[in-house]
Each structure stands twice: as C-alpha cells, then as structure tokens.
Amino acid sequence: MFELLKSMIKEEWRIHTTIFGGVMFALFPLLIATYSFLGCLFYPLFLTILPVKQLILIVHYLFVFFGLSIGGFGLLGREFMNRRFGQASLLAYSSRTLPVSEKFIFLNFFIKDVLYYFALWILPFIIGFAFAIPVLNISFIYALTALISVTLSFLLGLSFMFLISTLYAHIGKIILLLGLLLIIGLAIIIDYNVSVLEILPSFSFVMSPSITPLITSIIIILALCSVSLFYLKVDYPTEQRFYNNAFKMKLPFKSPFLLKDFLDLDRSEGGLAKVLFSFLFPLLIVWVILFVFLKFVPIGNFLLIFSIFLGLVSSTIYNWVTEFDTFSSYSFLPIKASTVIKNKIKSYILLNSVSAIIFVIILLWTGSFSYALPALFAAISISAYSLAVTIYLGGLYPNILLYNARILFAYILSIMPILSLACTVSLLWPNYLLLSPLLIPLALGILWLSYKKWDSVEQPNY
Amino acid sequence: MEFNKGDIILSEVIELKGVTKKFGKLVAVNNVSLSIRKGEFFGLLGPNGSGKTTTIKILTGQIKPNSGHVKVLGVDVLRNPVGVREVVGIIPEQETPPSFLTAEEYLHLVCKIRVLKDIGEKCDYWFKFLEFEDSRNVLCKDLSRGTRQKLMFAQAFIHSPNIAFIDEPLINLDPVIQKKVKDYLLDYVKKGNTIFFSTHILEVAQELCTKVGIIHNGRIIYEGPVKKNVSLEKIFLEKVGKDNHV
Numbered sequence: 001m002f003e004l005l006k007s008m009i010k011e012e013w014r015i016h017t018t019i020f021g022g023v024m025f026a027l028f029p030l031l032i033a034t035y036s037f038l039g040c041l042f043y044p045l046f047l048t049i050l051p052v053k054q055l056i057l058i059v060h061y062l063f064v065f066f067g068l069s070i071g072g073f074g075l076l077g078r079e080f081m082n083r084r085f086g087q088a089s090l091l092a093y094s095s096r097t098l099p100v101s102e103k104f105i106f107l108n109f110f111i112k113d114v115l116y117y118f119a120l121w122i123l124p125f126i127i128g129f130a131f132a133i134p135v136l137n138i139s140f141i142y143a144l145t146a147l148i149s150v151t152l153s154f155l156l157g158l159s160f161m162f163l164i165s166t167l168y169a170h171i172g173k174i175i176l177l178l179g180l181l182l183i184i185g186l187a188i189i190i191d192y193n194v195s196v197l198e199i200l201p202s203f204s205f206v207m208s209p210s211i212t213p214l215i216t217s218i219i220i221i222l223a224l225c226s227v228s229l230f231y232l233k234v235d236y237p238t239e240q241r242f243y244n245n246a247f248k249m250k251l252p253f254k255s256p257f258l259l260k261d262f263l264d265l266d267r268s269e270g271g272l273a274k275v276l277f278s279f280l281f282p283l284l285i286v287w288v289i290l291f292v293f294l295k296f297v298p299i300g301n302f303l304l305i306f307s308i309f310l311g312l313v314s315s316t317i318y319n320w321v322t323e324f325d326t327f328s329s330y331s332f333l334p335i336k337a338s339t340v341i342k343n344k345i346k347s348y349i350l351l352n353s354v355s356a357i358i359f360v361i362i363l364l365w366t367g368s369f370s371y372a373l374p375a376l377f378a379a380i381s382i383s384a385y386s387l388a389v390t391i392y393l394g395g396l397y398p399n400i401l402l403y404n405a406r407i408l409f410a411y412i413l414s415i416m417p418i419l420s421l422a423c424t425v426s427l428l429w430p431n432y433l434l435l436s437p438l439l440i441p442l443a444l445g446i447l448w449l450s451y452k453k454w455d456s457v458e459q460p461n462y
Numbered sequence: 463m464e465f466n467k468g469d470i471i472l473s474e475v476i477e478l479k480g481v482t483k484k485f486g487k488l489v490a491v492n493n494v495s496l497s498i499r500k501g502e503f504f505g506l507l508g509p510n511g512s513g514k515t516t517t518i519k520i521l522t523g524q525i526k527p528n529s530g531h532v533k534v535l536g537v538d539v540l541r542n543p544v545g546v547r548e549v550v551g552i553i554p555e556q557e558t559p560p561s562f563l564t565a566e567e568y569l570h571l572v573c574k575i576r577v578l579k580d581i582g583e584k585c586d587y588w589f590k591f592l593e594f595e596d597s598r599n600v601l602c603k604d605l606s607r608g609t610r611q612k613l614m615f616a617q618a619f620i621h622s623p624n625i626a627f628i629d630e631p632l633i634n635l636d637p638v639i640q641k642k643v644k645d646y647l648l649d650y651v652k653k654g655n656t657i658f659f660s661t662h663i664l665e666v667a668q669e670l671c672t673k674v675g676i677i678h679n680g681r682i683i684y685e686g687p688v689k690k691n692v693s694l695e696k697i698f699l700e701k702v703g704k705d706n707h708v
Binding site: 239240241242243244245246247248256260263264266267268324325328329330331332333334335336458 | 544561571
C-alpha cells in the first residue's frame with residue numbers, strides 16, 4: 001500500500017519538476033506562503049470594505065474550487081499526460097500491468113492528491129497566515145482551525161469532482177450538461193438568497209468550531225469518495241475513432257488552424273462543453289464574490305466590476321486553445337511560432353463569443369444600460385491586455401509556463417495593477433472606464449514583442 | 463543555387479561548417495563539418511545519443527547551433543529556418559501527428575501549410591502507396607505506431623522536395639512496407655534528389671547509402687563512401703571502439 005503511495009507521490013513530484021523546473025516549482029509553496037502572509041498583513045486596511053466573515057467565506061469557496069480543479073484533472077489527465085510525455089504512462093493507469101485492482105490504485109491516487117496538495121498548497125497558505133497572526137493580534141488557535149477548515153473545503157471539492165469523474169465514466173458527456181444546469185441552478189439560488197452559501201460545513205466549522213460541522217464535513221467527503229470508488233469504472237479505450245475529413249467542409253474562415261483548434265477541443269475528452277464549464281465556473285465564483293462584496297460596498301456597480309473580471313477570465317480561453325497543441329507538431333514544417341500564435345488568437349476571438357453572450361445576459365439581468373459602454377470597453381480591453389501578457393510570458397504553453405514561480409510572479413505583477421486600477425475606477429469614476437481601450441495599443445505592443453520573442457527562442461519540447 | 467530533377471550536378475546541397483551545439487554543459491554536436499552533394503544518399507550513423515538527431519534539427523532550422531554555419535540548398539539555415547523547411551522534407555525521429563486530427567486531416571493540414579494544390583489527389587496517392595487507406599479517417603492518436611510512421615513519411619514527401627532529412631524512418635514498418643519505402647528512397651535519389659538519413663541500423667545504411675558519416679560524442683569520427691565489399695559494421699565498430707578508448 002505504502003510503496004505504491006510513495007511511488008505515486010514521487011511520480012507527481014517528478015512530473016511537476018520536469019514540466020516546471022525543479023527550483024522554480026520548489027519555490028511555488030514559498031510564493032503561496034508569501035502571498036498569504038502579505039494578504040493577511042494588509043487585510044486590516046480593507047476591513048471596512050470586506051468584513052472578516054465574508055473574507056473567510058470567499059477563501060473557503062476558493063479552496064473548494066481548488067479541490068474541484070485538481071479533481072477535474074482526473075477527467076483530462078490521461079490525454080494531458082500522453083500529449084506531454086508521449087506514450088509514457090502514469091502509475092494510475094497501470095492496473096492492467098500490475099497485480100493490483102483499479103479501485104486500490106485509485107484510492108492511492110486520491111490519498112496521494114490529498115497529501116501532495118496539502119503539503120504544497122494548503123500548508124504554505126496556512127503558514128503564511130500563521131506568520132501574520134502576531135500582527136493581526138489574534139490567537140494562534142485560529143491557524144489550527146483554519147488549517148482544518150481549509151483542508152476540509154479542499155477535500156469537499158476534490159471528492160465532489162471524483163464523483164463527477166465516476167459519473168462521467170458511466171454517463172459520458174451528459175454529466176457536463178448536468179454540471180452546467182447545476183451552475184445555473186446555483187446561480188439562481190444564490191441570487192435569491194446569498195446566505196445559502198454559508199451552509200458549507202467547513203465554513204460553519206471555522207466560524208464556530210464544534211464537532212457537528214467537522215463530522216458533517218467528514219461524512220460528506222467519505223460518502224462522496226465511497227460512492228465514487230464503489231462505482232469506479234476505468235476505460236482503456238481500444239476502439240479507433242473515425243471521422244470524415246472536416247477540412248473538406250466549406251467554412252466561413254480560411255485558416256486551417258482555426259478548424260484544427262475547434263476539432264481538438266471538440267474531439268478531446270469532455271468536448272466543447274468542458275471549455276464552457278471551465279469558463280462558467282470561475283465566473284460563477286466571481287459572481288458570488290461580487291454579490292457578497294457589493295452588499296457591503298453599495299457604490300459599486302455589478303455590471304462594471306463583473307465585466308472587468310469577465311475580461312480577465314475570458315483570457316483563459318487562450319489556455320484551452322493551446323492545451324491540445326504543441327509546437328513540436330509543426331517544428332518540421334515551414335511555419336513560425338508567431339504564425340501559430342496568431343492563429344490561436346483568431347480561435348480565441350471566435351470562442352470569446354461566449355463572453356459576449358454572458359455580457360449581454362448580465363447586462364439584461366442588472367439593467368445597468370447606462371454603464372453598458374464603459375463595461376463593454378473594460379471587458380474587451382482587459383481581455384486583450386491579459387491575453388497579450390499571457391502570450392508574452394507563456395507563448396504556446398501558458399498552462400505549463402504560468403506554473404513557473406518566476407513567470408507567475410511576472411504575470412501577477414503585470415495584471416494586478418491594471419485590474420486594481422480598473423476596479424477602483426469602476427467604483428469611483430465609472431465613466432472613466434471609457435478610457436480603458438487605451439490598453440489596446442499596449443496589448444498590441446506586447447503582442448508584437450511576443451511574436452519576436454517566441455520566434456527567436458527554441459520552442460520548449462513539452 | 464537551382465536544382466532540376468534529373469540534373470546530375472555534383473554540387474554541394476548541404477553544408478555544415480564548424481557547427482557546435484551545447485545543451486547546458488553537454489556538447490551535443492562538437493565542431494561538426496560536413497558537405498553532401500546533390501544526388502547523394504548520405505547516412506549519418508552513430509550510437510544512441512551521439513548527436514544524430516541534434517544535427518538533423520540544426521540542418522532543418524529546428525534548433526540553433528551555438529556556433530558555425532549551415533546551408534541547405536544555398537539557404538542560410540540560421541537566417542531563414544522557415545525558408546529551409548519550405549524546400550525540404552523532414553521525418554522527425556519522435557514527433558507524432560496531432561492527436562485529434564484524422565490521418566487524412568493531418569495530411570490536409572500539412573498541404574495547407576505548404577500551400578499545395580490538388581490536395582485530395584496527393585493524399586489519395588500516399589494512402590494507396592503506403593497501404594493505409596483504411597486508416598485515413600482514424601484519429602491520429604488511435605493509429606498504430608507503424609501507421610503513424612507511414613503518415614509521417616507521407617507528410618515529408620507530399621510536396622516532392624529535392625532534399626529529405628529522415629530520422630530512423632523504417633523502425634516501426636512491416637517488412638513489406640520497408641521494402642517499398644527502401645525502393646522509393648533509392649528511386650528518389652536516382653532522380654537526382656538528396657537524402658540525409660540518420661540511423662543506427664547498419665544493415666539498412668549499407669543497403670541504401672552512397673556515403674556515410676559516423677558521429678560519436680558529437681564529433682564526426684569517420685566520413686567516406688559506402689562500398690559493397692567493405693562492411694560498414696566493421697568500420698563502425700572499429701571507429702567507435704577506438705574513439706571510446708581515446
């Protein structure tokens with residue numbers, strides 16, 4: 001049991017250090033601890049804007065989301081690993097060659113995820129908080145309760161996603177549709193009564209530590225895991241998938257790369273729905289946070305602030321259009337890295353029609369028509385700027401390179417000031433957001449530099 | 463420098479002068495100079511990790527050397543790497559076609575990138591020639607290794623290049639297709655084209671190549687013509703063995 005678990009932890013570490021670089025990846029927990037420490041240190045300045053209870057609620061939901069995203073890797077992990085490492089496989093997929101059951105392997109896989117991400121993410125976060133405790137003038141016992149509650153939040157997200165993965169193995173893409181309906185349903189419920197969010201048992205535990213919410217959390221986690229494990233179904237696809245030549249279709253665009261990106265997203269696990277799902281989920285989080293936040297800062301306009309974050313979240317679509325592609329597929333063809341990037345931007349623009357639809361929905365829902373133009377300008381400009389920064393720093397591999405501590409730091413440094421400025425402007429002088437298109441020439445300049453940069457360097461071979 | 467198929471002009475079409483490539487402390491290619499003439503079937507031989515693939519990547523502008531000069535068909539590779547890849551065909555050692563395109567879609571994409579005409583006919587020819595028509599609508603990730611290799615072979619020759627750089631192209635092919643591919647390559651060279659072939663299978667090199675170079679620890683330790691009565695294996699073992707003792 002322990003041998004397999006130990007090997008899986010070793011394997012996870014080596015995958016990360018191989019992809020992100022040993023030292024840079026090892027620095028990542030330090031970065032988390034530093035951010036957590038600084039956040040706690042400066043928090044008293046924002047106490048009047050964001051009360052403690054709301055902040056704690058937000059942090060716990062962020063860890064639920066983190067657990068969901070780590071668990072979500074189970075849905076796409078196999079394809080991701082095959083693309084990154086060719087035919088190399090993971091221990092998790094070795095039940096056909098090792099004399100152990102799939103359930104046993106996946107139990108180990110789950111425990112590995114819990115231990116690994118606890119040590120590398122949760123613990124550093126709490127350590128940062130603990131270091132700030134003397135300044136915050138609170139008891140150290142809060143560090144311990146926070147450690148338990150945040151871990152429980154992470155586990156709730158992780159075990160829920162394991163259940164989704166198991167259901168996905170049984171009922172396929174319908175689960176993504178159900179997920180979408182769940183998100184919409186939750187949004188409606190939260191809109192009706194925001195306090196429904198407080199039923200999260202780990203949140204109840206941290207607010208008033210007692211045995212009931214602790215046991216409730218543990219029972220939910222165990223129940224979700226047991227059901228997932230009991231009904232676990234591992235498919236080793238042996239069937240060949242056939243498709244007619246999509247390049248023979250008459251399309252409104254000429255670029256073959258656009259079609260390729262569309263086919264990659266559509267034919268990979270989860271189909272196009274996964275893009276929608278992963279796009280809507282952070283937006284739901286933003287929506288919830290804003291909803292809570294604006295209850296305490298009534299001067300803010302929901303549409304304006306939401307549009308700023310919509311711009312930021314929409315830039316992550318670029319991560320999807322690069323996810324199933326690697327430049328090594330083109331390196332022996334007469335094509336530059338910048339040409340591939342330019343085509344990815346076209347796919348990005350096309351897929352961002354989803355953002356436009358969301359913008360219109362939020363506009364109609366809030367009825368803030370007088371702010372429609374500044375909100376639209378802000379969304380487009382911040383999307384373009386964030387995209388340009390992502391491309392400059394991550395090229396064709398944002399999903400890998402942005403995990404490098406140094407690059408992530410540069411990304412945050414480039415994005416945060418603009419985001420903070422836009423949020424401040426939206427609160428104090430909303431119409432000044434009409435000036436946000438000034439970011440577009442800056443974004444174009446960064447893109448120009450990006451093309452030069454990525455054409456001149458040897459493309460990493462991931 | 464212009465080339466017409468069928469011209470037997472013994473001019474140099476591939477030139478490497480003093481090329482060195484380092485990866486950190488590792489010197490993968492060390493001061494390599496080579497020249498290959500039009501119509502030659504050149505084999506770069508060497509043990510695993512000797513620098514064969516790195517040399518091909520430098521020649522085709524996929525990676526830049528730390529020093530030295532490289533010209534292919536008169537094109538300065540360092541200045542115009544895309545220009546070189548426009549005129550040559552490359553079968554990479556490891557790269558696989560994109561997972562979520564079918565075999566036919568992949569060839570279609572390559573043709574579009576190379577701005578070729580009559581794409582359908584070209585695809586039909588290669589599917590028929592390499593006998594994998596039944597796999598044309600299968601996703602690349604679901605293809606067997608051998609079929610992927612056929613696909614990579616087809617993409618390298620679909621634009622009828624004058625020079626082909628091929629890295630271990632026969633390994634996963636069955637004997638029938640191997641024979642077909644070998645005949646194709648010999649015929650290709652007979653027509654005045656040039657092949658730069660990397661392998662560590664000496665029997666294949668002996669059978670196909672007109673000239674070979676042996677690379678070991680990043681250095682060229684032997685260069686010479688292939689003669690039917692002189693065993694390449696003997697030369698290889700002698701040179702590499704000697705180099706190991708230096």
